[in-house]
Amino acid sequence: MDKKRRNFLRLFSLGVLGFLTYGAFKNLTSLSSPPPKKVIVLFEEIEKAKDILFKENFIVIKTGSNFKVFSRKCPHLGCLLNYSPEEDLIVCPCHQSKFNLSGKFISGPAKKDLTTYNYRLTSQGLEVEVF
16 A cells, blocks of 8 residues: 555656646746847838938948848947937947947947848838847
8 A cells, every 4th residue: 555655646746747847848938039020111211211210129221222220229238229410320328338330339338239130122121120
């Protein structure tokens, strides 16, 4: 009788451990980042903004026939970046990190270049992958 009870407890413990492991794994996989969201930016929008367009999550810069798309979040603490026409730079209003129009870090506490987003040209404009 004692042996049956030990076997039952051993199997029950393994079942509980398996259930907890499954729950932990499921939670970890749900914490992974979601797939990028695709946003269309019309060519007319970029032209109207005089070749520097600030959207909610990203910045589009047109130079000639080329485009660059950067995250609008400052790499320092995530503040939303703005454009300073006097300096012709992208500037963080919170801590004054500065970046040129190629996304390169110039000064301030950020110490890193802007994050570049992938995009694809379509017949309407740019399809930007925002994450």
